[in-house]
Each structure stands twice: as structure tokens, then as C-alpha cells.
Amino acid sequence: MADDTIFGKILSGVIPCDEVYSDERCLAFRDVAPQAPVHVLVIPRKPIESLRSASEQDEALLGHLLLVAAQVAKQEGLEDWRTVINSGAGAGQTVFHLHVHVIGGRPLAWPPG
Numbered sequence: 001m002a003d004d005t006i007f008g009k010i011l012s013g014v015i016p017c018d019e020v021y022s023d024e025r026c027l028a029f030r031d032v033a034p035q036a037p038v039h040v041l042v043i044p045r046k047p048i049e050s051l052r053s054a055s056e057q058d059e060a061l062l063g064h065l066l067l068v069a070a071q072v073a074k075q076e077g078l079e080d081w082r083t084v085i086n087s088g089a090g091a092g093q094t095v096f097h098l099h100v101h102v103i104g105g106r107p108l109a110w111p112p113g
Contacts, residue, residue, distance in 0.1 A: 003047035007097035011045055021072050025064050028072050028102075037105030038076045042069050048098040051087040069100045078104040084112070 009015040010029070017029035020040055031039040042065050048054050054062060066083065073081040081104030086093035 003097055005047075005095050005097045007041075007043050007095055007099065008047060011043070020075065021068060023068075025061060026068055028068060031101070035101075036103045036108070038073075038078055038081070038103065040069075040072050040076065040102040042072060042100040042102060044098055049096045050093060050098055051085050054098065065098075065100050069102045073102050073104060076102075076104070078102075080104060082108050082112075 003011070006015060010017045011027060017027075019027065019029045021028035021042075024045070026042055026044050028040050028042045031041050044058075044061055044065060046058070046061060048058060048061075051062075069083050081102055084101040084103065085098070086101075
């Protein structure tokens with residue numbers, strides 16, 4: 001599956017990003033429109049549209065994304081943070097390449113949205 005999203009362009013190097021972590025399976029970078037003092041996106045290198053389109057074959061990758069999200073939060077000095085995965089436009093997903101938001105650095109209200 002080709003990935004012509006902005007995240008696909010970031011992964012291919014066409015669009016630069018403020019990288020905070022990278023490995024063979026994922027990339028983490030600062031959100032260009034942060035919702036908190038720390039707002040990092042963790043994206044898989046494999047183009048998966050959303051969590052609902054992930055398959056059992058992606059199980060290890062999904063776990064890796066969450067572990068990287070926690071590692072990034074700690075790297076950014078967060079003791080408390082929120083991870084968010086929007087799945088579908090109605091849930092707020094605007095880029096259709098799976099991504100985990102790592103948000104923190106200020107008190108976060110509940111419920112969100």
C-alpha cells in the first residue's frame with residue numbers, strides 16, 4: 001500500500017520533521033500543532049491507515065509503538081502523560097496513517113474532546 005499522506009512524506013524524507021526517536025520500525029517526532037508542552041507523534045514505518053485496519057500480523061508492531069511512546073514520554077521528562085490513538089474521522093483522525101499521540105507537560109482534563 002502506497003502512503004501519500006504527510007506522514008508517508010515525512011518517512012520518505014520529502015518533508016522534514018523534528019525527530020525525537022527513530023528505529024527500523026517507527027519514527028517519533030514533535031507535532032507541528034502541539035496541544036500541550038509535549039506533543040510527540042509515534043508512527044510506524046509500515047503504512048497502516050488506522051488502528052481499525054491493523055491486523056493480527058501487526059500485533060508486535062502495535063506493542064512496539066506503545067513501548068516507544070512510553071520511552072519517548074520518559075525521554076521528554078514526563079512523569080504523567082496521555083497516549084491517544086484516533087481511529088477514523090469521527091474520532092478526530094486527520095492523517096490516515098496510524099499514529100500514537102504522546103501528550104503531556106500540563107494537567108490534562110477528562111473526558112477529552
